[in-house]
Amino acid sequence: MRSYSSLLSYIALGVLAVIASKTGILNAYVQIVLMFIGINVILSTSLNLVNGYMGEFSVGHAGFMAVGAYITSVLNVMLFTQSSLFGPPLLNPSSALFLFPVTLLIGGIGAALAGLLVAIPSFRTRGDYLAIITLAVNYIVKSSVENIQVIGGARGFMGMRNVINSMQDIINIPWALVWVIICVGATVWIIYRFVNSTYGKGIVAVRDDEIAAEIMSVNTQRMKMVAFMLSSGLAGIAGGLFAHVLGYINPGTFTIMKSTEVLVMVYLGGMGSLSGSVLSAILFTIILEAFRPLQVAKWVVVPLLLILLMLFRPEGIMGHRELTDIFPRLRRWFGAKEERG
Amino acid sequence: MLEVSNLHVKYGNIEALHGISFHVDEGEMVALLGANGAGKSTTLMSIMRLPPPEGPQVTKGEIRFNGVDLLPVAAHILIVKYGVGLVPEGRHIFGNLTVFENLKLATYARKDKDQIEKDYERVFSLFPRLADRRWQRGDLLSGGEQQMLAIGRAFMSGVRFVLLDEPSMGLSPLLMLELFRVLKELNESGTTILVVEQNARIALKYAHRAYVLEAGKIVLEGAAEALADNPEIQKAYLG
Numbered sequence: 353m354r355s356y357s358s359l360l361s362y363i364a365l366g367v368l369a370v371i372a373s374k375t376g377i378l379n380a381y382v383q384i385v386l387m388f389i390g391i392n393v394i395l396s397t398s399l400n401l402v403n404g405y406m407g408e409f410s411v412g413h414a415g416f417m418a419v420g421a422y423i424t425s426v427l428n429v430m431l432f433t434q435s436s437l438f439g440p441p442l443l444n445p446s447s448a449l450f451l452f453p454v455t456l457l458i459g460g461i462g463a464a465l466a467g468l469l470v471a472i473p474s475f476r477t478r479g480d481y482l483a484i485i486t487l488a489v490n491y492i493v494k495s496s497v498e499n500i501q502v503i504g505g506a507r508g509f510m511g512m513r514n515v516i517n518s519m520q521d522i523i524n525i526p527w528a529l530v531w532v533i534i535c536v537g538a539t540v541w542i543i544y545r546f547v548n549s550t551y552g553k554g555i556v557a558v559r560d561d562e563i564a565a566e567i568m569s570v571n572t573q574r575m576k577m578v579a580f581m582l583s584s585g586l587a588g589i590a591g592g593l594f595a596h597v598l599g600y601i602n603p604g605t606f607t608i609m610k611s612t613e614v615l616v617m618v619y620l621g622g623m624g625s626l627s628g629s630v631l632s633a634i635l636f637t638i639i640l641e642a643f644r645p646l647q648v649a650k651w652v653v654v655p656l657l658l659i660l661l662m663l664f665r666p667e668g669i670m671g672h673r674e675l676t677d678i679f680p681r682l683r684r685w686f687g688a689k690e691e692r693g
Numbered sequence: 694m695l696e697v698s699n700l701h702v703k704y705g706n707i708e709a710l711h712g713i714s715f716h717v718d719e720g721e722m723v724a725l726l727g728a729n730g731a732g733k734s735t736t737l738m739s740i741m742r743l744p745p746p747e748g749p750q751v752t753k754g755e756i757r758f759n760g761v762d763l764l765p766v767a768a769h770i771l772i773v774k775y776g777v778g779l780v781p782e783g784r785h786i787f788g789n790l791t792v793f794e795n796l797k798l799a800t801y802a803r804k805d806k807d808q809i810e811k812d813y814e815r816v817f818s819l820f821p822r823l824a825d826r827r828w829q830r831g832d833l834l835s836g837g838e839q840q841m842l843a844i845g846r847a848f849m850s851g852v853r854f855v856l857l858d859e860p861s862m863g864l865s866p867l868l869m870l871e872l873f874r875v876l877k878e879l880n881e882s883g884t885t886i887l888v889v890e891q892n893a894r895i896a897l898k899y900a901h902r903a904y905v906l907e908a909g910k911i912v913l914e915g916a917a918e919a920l921a922d923n924p925e926i927q928k929a930y931l932g
Contacts, residue, residue, distance in 0.1 A: 475744060550801065557787070557798065564785035566743055568850060569772040569802040573744055 359537075366533040373526045383529055385641055387597045390532035391590050392633035394539045396617035397626060398586035403615070404623035405547055406579050407559030408474060409483040412490030413587050413614045416463040418606035419493055420588020421595040424459030425512050426503055428452065428596075433514040437502070445518035452519065452531065456592045463588020464581040466493065471580035475573050490611055497603040508602025512595050528597050535593055539586050544626055546582065555579050556624070616658060621668050628670030635669075694719045694854060694885055695740070700754035702732075702739050709735045709749060711909045717854075717887050722880040724896035724917070725889045726930065727906035733889040734782055736906070737856050741768050741779040758854075773802045778852030782859050784843040788832030792823055795831055795842055799849035808851070816845040819875050837868035844872075848879065855879075857888040861895065873899045893930035897921040905930075 369386060372378045378386070395413060402410045430438040432448040443451070466489070473485045498506045519527040546552040554575045557565035566572050595601045613636075621632030639657070643650040661668075670678075695717040702710040710732045717723045727733050739751050740763065756763040758775055771777045786795050796816060800809050817824035820841040826834060834842060840860055847855050860876070861869045869892065877899050880886050890896035897903055897917045905913040905926065913920065920926050 553798075554801070560787050560789065561785050563743055563781055564787060566768045567741070567772065567779045567781060567785070568799050568846070569769045571767070571769045573767075 359541075362537055366530075366537070369533065370525055370530055373529055374524075383526060384597070385637065387529055387532045387593075389634050389637045390536040391594050391597065392614075392617060392637050393536050393630050394586055394590040394593070395614045396621060396629040396633040397539060397543050398583045398590070399614050400618050400621070400623065400626065400629045401543060401547070401555070401579055401583045401586075403618050404625065404629070405559065406555045406576065407623075408576075409479065410470065410486040410580075410583075411483050411608070411611050411615060412470070412486035412488075412493075413584075414606040414608070414610035415486075415490035415493035416466055416584035416587040417591035417594065417610065418497060418601075418603065419466045419591065420459035420463040420585075421591030421601050421606070422459075422497060422503060422509065423462040423588070424455050424592030425509055425595040425601060427455040427458060428515040429509075429511040431455070432518055433511055435511045435514075437511075446522050448515050449519045449522055449527075452515070452527075453534075456531070456535070456589055459592040460585040460589040463591065464585030466588075467580045467584025468577070470584070471577040474576050474580065487608065490606075490608060494603045494606055497606075504602070506603060508600055508604075509595075510600040512601075513599035516596055516599075528593075532593050532597065535589055539589070540626065540630065542582075542586075547626065559624075619668055620658070620661065622670035622672065623668065624672045625668070625670035625674055627675035628668055628673075631675075632669055694721075694759060695887065696755070696757040697736075697740070698755045698757075700736070700739060700756065701752045702735055702749045702754075703752055704735075704749050708752075709909055710739070712754065713906070713909070713911045715904050715911060715914070717885060719885055720880075720883065721902065722877065722886040722888065722900045724893075724900035724903040725887065725906060726891075726893045726896060726903055728891070730908075731906040732909045733906055734858050737779065737858050737887075737889055741771060741777070741856060742766065743768050769802075772850055772852060776851065776853040778847040778850050778855050780840075780843045780847045780855060780857045780860060782862065784839045786831045786834075786839055786842050786846065788830065790831055791828050792831065792834070792842055793827045795846055796823075796849045799846040800851070803851050805851070809849075812849055812851070816848055819848075819878065820845055836863045837865070837872070840864060840868075840872060841875075844875070844879075848884070853883070854885045855887070857886065859889055859891065861890060861892050869895055893926065894921075897926075 369378065373383050395417065399410065399413045402408050428448065429435050431443045431451070432441050432445045434440055469489050470486050474482050497503070503509050516528050547555065554565060554570040557568065557570050558572050558575050562572055617632045617636050618629060620636060621628030639654060640650070643653055646653060697716065698714045699712045700710055700714070701708060701712050713736065725733050725736060735749050738749050740756055742748055744767070751764060758777065761775070763771065766775070768779070787798065790798065796813065803809055822838055823841055823845055826838065831839065831842065844860065860872055864872065873895055876886060876888065888896060888900065897920055900917045902915065903917050903920050904911050913923065913926065
């Protein structure tokens with residue numbers, strides 16, 4: 353019962369946000385910020401799976417985001433819109449409404465396959481070396497995209513706005529927001545279920561002691577592969593959403609800067625804390641927006657806030673705890689099961 | 694049960710084992726003795742193939758378990774499918790989990806719920822100290838208690854053949870004695886044990902048979918009592 357109540361309240365909030373956007377109570381700017389919050393939640397929770405729960409140090413999350421963004425965008429533009437690059441739509445534009453989740457998923461799978469690039473070296477090396485490899489993967493992805501002229505190269509790729517428009521031609525609600533809300537809910541649910549499952553606990557075991565995990569019959573290699581692929585796949589989905597929210601992507605968006613932003617959210621929220629990652633993604637996005645009037649000085653003030661946070665609370669907002677550990681009453685609404693024997 | 698023949702193992706370019714052969718029969722407790730660097734732990738690591746970079750490489754030879762070639766088998770499968778468990782050197786228990794959680798984690802891949810309940814009771818009766826500290830964090834245990842937990846954990850993973858790497862390391866003589874008494878008890882109730890030890894005196898007292906490793910070769914083997922009386926052993930290991 354209690355696990356349904358969190359789902360229902362999330363759906364109610366989502367519906368409320370969509371209605372408010374439709375009727376104009378939330379203006380376009382607030383909507384965009386809301387969608388960025390959602391995308392950042394997906395990015396930070398998915399990176400937390402690898403950096404927090406599994407204890408590896410991946411710094412190339414934006415690379416996987418780029419893979420997902422490009423695959424989904426190219427597919428959608430090719431399939432559902434009239435474009436100068438690919439000519440007339442291959443499918444009826446109105447089918448975009450039903451097939452969008454499919455292309456999003458294909459983007460995610462593509463990104464998950466790119467995640468394999470990181471997973472395989474992770475069998476042999478950990479720590480700093482693995483960080484360098486993930487960094488390299490990020491650069492490989494960015495440079496590859498820059499050099500594929502068909503999809504715009506360094507100039508970027510656009511036309512995703514038309515995909516959203518063709519969805520809105522059928523039912524006129526802000527579809528980008530709807531998809532973000534659905535994907536955020538699904539991501540948080542998947543990661544929550546995963547890390548709380550018996551199988552998923554193997555990830556934390558790998559973090560704490562790889563040898564002990566292995567001799568307790570955890571398949572550590574497969575565990576790492578699953579974690580990396582799930583994490584990068586979700587990042588790819590976030591990328592696909594990001595592309596359709598903005599309507600334009602270019603390789604310059606998915607640099608180490610973007611990866612760092614995600615890293616910051618993970619460490620701000622607390623490693624190995626799902627609710628921490630959600631909270632910090634919300635907080636971080638809002639802070640960035642709040643300081644927008646400061647213009648360039650924003651990049652002085654925000655890092656300064658981070659330094660202060662690291663000085664006074666190095667374990668992040670939540671540390672290794674979840675919201676339900678701090679406010680046990682919340683357990684009534686969120687299905688966190690406690691077990692002792 | 695376990696048959697190792699002509700095993701050559703190397704780390705990088707350095708060969709650590711130069712073709713050793715030994716066997717452990719069902720129900721036996723066999724000790725692998727030797728000084729530091731003789732290759733005792735390497736032997737265990739070659740049987741229990743931990744993922745690289747930890748694992749040494751086997752270049753030649755065979756490891757067979759009830760006739761099945763173990764060389765291509767990963768550690769996590771060894772436990773589930775063949776019932777071979779390892780108590781690693783340095784214990785490797787989870788310090789941030791309680792004693793009970795550590796034991797429970799060992800049942801990760803087990804499906805036989807009823808037997809698991811019985812096994813908990815068995816572990817707690819073998820190590821009453823663990824029962825007392827059931828809810829204590831692993832890293833707050835003393836060295837001896839951690840070793841007990843590591844052994845209890847191997848037992849909880851439902852294995853019939855346990856490899857132990859230096860269980861007496863860092864223990865007081867009294868605890869050492871208690872530990873080996875429990876190992877003997879486990880052995881008598883059907884668990885086959887291969888124990889790597891530096892402390893030859895105590896290992897020879899409890900084991901059925903023993904092998905002595907020296908610089909990557911087996912130099913002596915035989916029944917434990919016979920070895921304990923061997924003047925060479927007495928001079929080198931028993932003082």
